[in-house]
Amino acid sequence: MSEPQDRPATTPRIELHFDQPHRQHQPRDVLAVRYRIEGCDGEAVRALEHSVLWYTEGKGEEDLGVHFFQRITDRTAMPPAVTTGAFTTPLPQSPLSYEGFIVKVRWCVRVRIFFASGRDFVSEHVFALGRIPPARNPTTEN
Amino acid sequence: MRLPRLYAKKRGHRRTGSREWGSVGDGLFHGTLLLAGLFFGGLLVSGVAAPEWRINNDFVGTRCTILAKGLARTTLEDPPGAVSTHWRPCVRVRYSVDGVRRESWSSGSSSDNSTDRAMALESLSRWQLGSECPCWYDPAAPGMVVLERGYSWWLWLLALLLPGALVLIGGTGLVRGLRAWGKSEEHRAASPGLSELLDPLAQPALEAPDHPAVPLWDDLVNSPGTILRYRLPIESPESWTLVGFGLFALLWNAVVVVLAIGAGLDLLGGTIDWWLFALLVPFLGVGIAGIALFIRRLVFATAIGPTQLEISDHPLLPGRHYDVLLTQGGSGSFRTLEIALELEEQATFRQGTDTRTEQRVVWRQRVAGCDGVCPSPNSRFETQARVAIPADAMHSFTSAHNAVRWRLVVRGTPERWPKFSRMFPVVVLPVGAEAASAPSRLVAGREESR
16 A cells, blocks of 8 residues: 655555545545554654645556645644544546556555655555446457 | 665566656756856857947047058868868058057958958958048057947857857756755646746646546537538548658659759769769659659549548537538549547657657447448538447546547548548547537646645
8 A cells, every 4th residue: 555665764654544435436526535644753754745646557658637735844733743634625527547558547645754854755545536447459349 | 864766666666767866967967058058158248249349339439541451361270180271351550549649450350251362352452551441449458449340140149049048948947957856746746837837848738628638629619510510620641641742752852953953063064973963863763753652642632532520519428329420522432431439549658769659449339331332523422320429438538648539430442542541539528527518718737736
């Protein structure tokens, strides 16, 4: 679930919960997430970022569109003072999650922690927007 | 303080370059461009522009008598191993500075500097010995005198354009790098404005209102149909092939004409350059072949006749049905004529220093087909069909490097010509989206982030 960018002595853990089961959302739904950060007691946190975004995967260069972004720099709202958080955002109509052959569109929630030492840690949690079936073999359908 | 790592992990098992080191390299590159621009700009301003400006603004005007004249010769080894000689007209004049008589050599303007001695002598003939003419001397160094004033506009242009371009590219690159420094990719993507201005090549495609990443369909609904609501614009690969062949034939034969004129002039002058003739023969062959191919494509494009496709509504919605009308003009007959609905993925990626684009049709459905079509010269062939958009269809999608495109494709097999295909792009909206009758505004950016 969590993808650390570095492996220092203490690696944070972010446990994130979506309000919808199976991480399946529909366009215009309100996405609500709650998270808990553990394992960064010994290191000062400089900032915290919440984002909801889509990105492309596949053969092409990665494109990225940020739908929701929030940066928290208030020390009283960050670890170690506060280790839990939540945010909500209405989801857009598009782009829908898509599993194509050379183009894939994925939605995710990212929580990124910036430490005072300069390193950062990001935790990415993929969810699906819409219900588009994966692309099938490109054969003619009569 | 940790040094950034040279490599970072992206997704899967691929190792990618470190963003921090990439930023350092980018900063160094743009900083070098900026410094080079400032350095060369400074050189040009101090060496050319400032002296010329002083002559026109600070030098004091008076009258002088021409005592002697001659040519100054400068010999340079340029390039190494070869010697070039420059001639510059010089005039010795007598003039008064605050009542004190002075004599000095005055050089002509830099435009009089010539590698041709005869031309330099001709410039010198403007001044007659013993005659009087206006001159301007430097009040700070009265021995410095000139007989002509004015600006070398091309030098000023050079002083502004070349270093200016370096300063602009280097400066904007540095500002972009500094703005992005220490920011996450989400933060950078969520901060439009100046960053988009500084990186115009990375602009996202135009999006439909309220439908992020769905392409705009303005140019698909600006032509009314004769029977159905809209006539769809055509996107024919054959047209681009024709343009390509035409451009090639034009440019290649322009080169052939230049070579032929050179060979013809040689021939008229009584000399034959065999190397030029040997070069001309294969060039002429390729030029004739280029023209023949272009004419063949042109005849092919015009012989088949125009294909038009009209549709009952647009943009399209998943789960809905739409009427389409195919019309085919021309006088040729077709063994088959078919309409299909296709979904194509397109990905643009870098391979080394090249940028490549790959397309792949991932879904195709035959909409209608006709055999033995014979349009008459007086009336076009028409057929109407109904196209169904699957209820779970992916919507049209576009981003800077990736796209998912829907299109109606007309494929034909003429009796006497090769097969052809003509494409008519359409936009499919996401499931459940309300179709706007016409887009009211352009949305170039992403949604507002908080």
